[in-house]
Amino acid sequence: MSTEERITLKHGAGGTAMVELIEEVFAAAYGDANAPRDDSARLDLTGPLAFTTDSFVVDPIFFPGGDIGRLAVAGTVNDLLAVGARPVALSASFIIEEGLPVRDLVTVAQSMAKTAAEAEVRIVTGDTKVVARGSADKVFITTSGVGCVLRDGISGAAAKPGDAIILTGSIGDHGAAVMLAREKLLDTDAISSDTAPLNDIVLSLINAECEIHTMRDPTRGGIGAALNEIAKQSAVGIELEERAIIVKPPVAAACEALGIDPLYVANEGKMLVIVSAADAQRSLDIIRQQRWGAEASIIGRVTSNHPGQVRIRTSIGTTRVVSPPSGELLPRIC
Amino acid sequence: MSTEERITLKHGAGGTAMVELIEEVFAAAYGDANAPRDDSARLDLTGPLAFTTDSFVVDPIFFPGGDIGRLAVAGTVNDLLAVGARPVALSASFIIEEGLPVRDLVTVAQSMAKTAAEAEVRIVTGDTKVVARGSADKVFITTSGVGCVLRDGISGAAAKPGDAIILTGSIGDHGAAVMLAREKLLDTDAISSDTAPLNDIVLSLINAECEIHTMRDPTRGGIGAALNEIAKQSAVGIELEERAIIVKPPVAAACEALGIDPLYVANEGKMLVIVSAADAQRSLDIIRQQRWGAEASIIGRVTSNHPGQVRIRTSIGTTRVVSPPSGELLPRIC
Secondary structure (H helix, E strand, O other): OOOOOEOOHHHHOOOHHHHHHHHHHHHHHHOOOOOOOOOOEEEOOEOOEEEEEEEEOOOOOEEOOEEHHHHHHHHHHHHHHOOOEEEEEEEEEEEEEOOOEHHHHHHHHHHHHHHHHHOOOEEEEEEEEEEOOOOEOOEEEEEEEEEEEOOOOOOOOOOOOOOEEEEOOOOOHHHHHHHHHHOOOOOOOOOOOOOOOOHHHHHHHHHOOOOEEEEEOOOOOHHHHHHHHHHHHHOOEEEEEHHHOOOOHHHHHHHHHHOOOHHHOOOOOOOEEEEOHHHHHHHHHHHHOOOOOOOOEEEEEEEOOOOOOEEEEOOOOOEEEOOOOOOOOOOOOO | OOOOOEOOHHHHOOOHHHHHHHHHHHHHHHOOOOOOOOOOEEEOOEOOEEEEEEEEOOOOOEEOOEEHHHHHHHHHHHHHHOOOEEEEEEEEEEEEEOOOEHHHHHHHHHHHHHHHHHOOOEEEEEEEEEEOOOOEOOEEEEEEEEEEEOOOOOOOOOOOOOOEEEEOOOOOHHHHHHHHHHOOOOOOOOOOOOOOOOHHHHHHHHHOOOOEEEEEOOOOOHHHHHHHHHHHHHOOEEEEEHHHOOOOHHHHHHHHHHOOOHHHOOOOOOOEEEEOHHHHHHHHHHHHOOOOOOOOEEEEEEEOOOOOOEEEEOOOOOEEEOOOOOOOOOOOOO
């Protein structure tokens, strides 16, 4: 098919037009030419396994620092890593709005292939649906992932008082980049999404046998939502140091202009890593040596005080509660 | 949350409103109260595994004989069964249009729970996105599935000349039911979707060690598309007997009124089973004893003639080619 074409309903109808789309766009980008074209892929894995899924509806589908394809692969890979699993295989299911340029779909598929290679994961199965113009917005992608659990017991429910909380870099980059791109306010290349698969960081920590209790990638709702979830799941308190949390100046300025708190803005290439105090410095050193971890820092501690609550000590020395966001935030950020 | 509410963007924003939706609708219907609320679920499985995914965009979301939830579970379960795997775990990811009544979502989630119980499969992980009104149509569900491969080598590429082709029941019921419901033409209860998980049929055949070469559930594109794919993958010819293929009279009448050939209409509770000639009758007897297989019949044979092509002998004795559909078919049928 030509990249000058647009997607039509026939590309989702189960016939030769759909087969052509799958072979020439998806399989061409990331398929295995020798794999049988069956309803399910076969994987030779031994348990225990991790299994996760995420739908991506980001608007716009192309933004500084990434696109919906890179996001879909990195997001699912990071969810597997967060439970201490090595990502192995992904599925990718597309819901496409009639009229989407095939060229855009090719770009997205190639971005998925590139990101999957970066994350050393294979996209092994998929599905394609096409809906009439106005019944979806350009393209939605759902990726599911299967991984091998390398370390048991890493969970949002396993943080312990005394643990250190490491954040692998700055916050708010993804959310700010998408918001500004959507509003066509992005006249700077200073703001760019952080979308990335974090295999190096997580697998290095596991290889080094660092005593990790909890990991979570702070996506929708930002570190504010993620840390509140962990505080609740683990029935512990969390104390953050504002000055240890990096917000790049253009991101801080954008958040201020948009009236949003960067603590609640989505990240797509960051991990919160909660480790025993004894392993905190060693873990930090390992993370900083990795490609996406150079700016990692210890942003706070887990405490037995105020269980279920997240507090932050501001740069002027006062302390405030970081409430869980209720939800009136940025839509379609991921 | 109240079932009188409607979904708003905050239900997809990663905050407390989203947690409430997940806990009170999805976890209440099919969740495991003891499972940790982490980014990935853990599964204790040993390989080889089957892995599959499907997005469901059916319109309307409720139709005679099923709904989008039952369809999403049965569709993914049947794709695992089709490669000879026992379905174990599903993920369920929702893209919801702002404004959807919570009541509808509860009904869909409960239908998924019921169908999952019928298929002896657990829904272990999920995701929820909400998009603005007009950016999606009510709700789209993507289910992925993991299963244990019980029998190796069952593939669309493994059909052999001489094999018998068994179809587990009538054709066109699902597509006709959805089309008529969409056009509000359904004033009869004589047409109803066949949506069902086919565990009993497939697992009984595997237990009985029937020599199955290929299985495929003929969904979008119907048996016409599925058999053409198999003919191509296996490089064999296929010869069908029209009189052995059951089309219920109201479905036949509906297809005629809509100007569509039932051979190309979607089924969601049927399986094509291609077995060695020696095991054909025994397999048919086993299928007919199962809940969804009472009307099974041998509808044709695999041949070494005309490889890649499907032919049908009509009831008046002539033979015509069943071409692969190009795609101008029924949109949003699954």
